[in-house]
Amino acid sequence: MSSELLYPSGDTIVQVHDLHKDYGGVHAVKGLTMSVERSDIHCIIGPNGAGKSTFFKLLMGLERPTSGSIFYKGQDITKQPPFKRARLGLTVKFQNIRVYQDLTVFQNLFIPLRRHHSRSDILGQVTRLLAHMHLDGTENVPVRNLSHGQQQWLSIGMSLAVDPEVLLLDEPTAGMSVEETAETAKIVRNLSAQGITVMVIEHDMEFVRNLNSVTSVLHLGKLFAQGSFASIEANEDVRRIYLGTL
C-alpha cells in the first residue's frame, strides 16, 4: 500500500490484523488490517459509522475484538486489559473529552501524573503540561468553568501526563474555534516532533489537511484507502463514500 512507499524504512509500532467487532448483529469493525509507524501522525477519517471510535476502543482494550489481533511494538496485546496497555505506553483521549468534571485542573492532572511522579514532583510537571497545552495559570480553576476547547486541551494534557509513546486522539478539535483548531494542529505536530506517535480521528478536514500526514480512510469497518492527505483528497472513491453513493 502507499504508506509503504512513503515510509520504506518503516518502523511499525501499532499493527492490527483482520480485526472484527460484532455488537450482537452490528458489525462495527469488519476485517480491519493496518499498521502505524513510530513517530508518525496518522489521521483516521471516514463517514459516520465507519468504525473509527470502535477501532480506538479496541486498540485501548476497552472493548474486546470478536476476532483478530492487535500488536504493539511487536507484542500481541489483544488480550491485555487497558491498564496494561497504558503501562506499555499506549493511551487515549476519548471522543467526549472525559475530564474529571468535579475536580480542578490541578487535581485532574494530579491523577495521571501520580503514576510516574513523586508527590513533590507534580507541581513542576503540572506547570510544564499547562504551558504546553496553553492553559497556564488555570491550576485552581474547577474544570467545569473551562471552555469546551480548554477541556479538550486539558484532556490531551492528562493523556500526555503518563508519558505515552502512542497517543490516540478521538476528535481532538470537536467544539473548538478556528484558532483553537489551528493551535491544536501545532500541538499535535509538536508531539510528533518529540517522538510520540499520534493517531487522530477527525471530521474537520481543514485540520487533517493542516496536519498533512498519513491518512487512512475507514469505511464499513474496513480500511478503504491509505496514503498522503493529498492522494486521499484526490481519490474519487473516497469522495463518493462521503457522499453516500458507494
Add this chain to the structure above:
Amino acid sequence: MQPTLDRWLGRLNGPQTTGHGPAFWVASLVVILGFAFLPQFVSRYQVITFSNYMISALLALSLCLIWGYCGILSLGQAAFFGIGGYAYGIVALNLLRDHGNTDIAFLAGMIVPMLFAAVVGAIMFFARLQGVYVAILTLVISLLLGTFMRQTADPSYTIGAAYLGGMNGLRPASPNDPLLPSLIFGLGDWVWEFDGRSVAFYYFTLCVLVLAYLAFRWLVNSSYGYLLIGCREDIERTETFGYDVRLIQISVFCISAGIAGLAGTLYAAWGTYIHPDGFAVAPNILVVIWVAVGGRKDPAAAILGAIGLSWLSVRLTALGEISLFVQGAILVLVMLIAPDGIITTLARLIERTFAVRGRPIKT
C-alpha cells in the same frame, strides 16, 4: 513545634474533605469537647445510647469511604458489621479464659471482615461489576449470611466455646464457658477493661471515632484518595492512565469492611450480644440513609448524619412504629432539596458566607 504541627495538619487537610484552617479545627475541637463533657450532663442510660450512636457513626464512615469517595454503593455494610461482631464474639468466647483479655478478638473483628471483603471484592471487581450490580450483590450476600446465621440453632453449630445460637444470637457453648465479654485489653500485667455500660466505654468509642475520622481525612487527601476519586468520577479514564482500577476497588472495599467490622466489634462488646437480625435489609439501608442525609462526600457529614438520625430514631420510637417511615421521608426530602446531604450543603453555605477560601492545593 509550629512547622511540625502544620505538616501534620497539612496531611489531614486537603481538597477532598470539607473544612480546613484554624476556624474549622477549633470548631471540631469544640464539638469533640462537647461529646467529652456529655456524660457530666446526661443520664447514664443516655451515655450508653450515645456510645451506640458513635458506633453507628463508625459504620457510616465505612460507607462514606467506599460510596462517597470511590463511587461504589455497597448495600451490605451491615454484613461486614455483623461479621465483625460475630468474629469478635467467637474469638473472645474461646480465648477469654486462657488469655484473660480480648486483644486478639478485637483484631479478629476487623481482620475477618477484611478477608471476607477481599474474597467478595476480588470476585466482583475482577469480573468488572459496577453500579447497581455491586449494590444488589452486596445486599444479597448480607441476606444470605442472615439466613445462614438464623438456622444455626442446632447445637452442632458450635465453634469451641462459642455456640452460634440461631435467632437468639451468639452465646457460650456450655454453662461452664465464660459469657460474651465487653472489651478487655491486656498488655503484660496491665489490663484495661471497658464495660459496654460504662462511661469508660463511651470515652473509648469517642477516641476510636475521632482517630478513625482523622485517619480517614489523611487517607482521602493522600495520593490514594485521588485515585479513589478518579475511580468515582470516571473509572475507564482512570484505567487508561495505567492504574489497575480493580485493585483500587478491592483495596477500598477491604478498608471499608475493616471499619465496618471495627464498628461491629464495638457493638458486640457494647451490648455483649450479636444476633442475625443485623444482616437484614433495614440495617443495611439505614446506613445508606445516614450517609446520604448527612453527606456522602465528607466524613464529618456522614458521622453527624448517623448520630443525628440515630438520635432522632430513638426519639421517634417512643411514638410508635413510625421511625423508619420518618427516616425514609427525610431521605426523600434531602435528596430533593440538598442532594449532596444536609451537613455538606450547610458547610458550603457557611464557607460561602464567610468567604473562607480553600487554601491552594499543596503537593
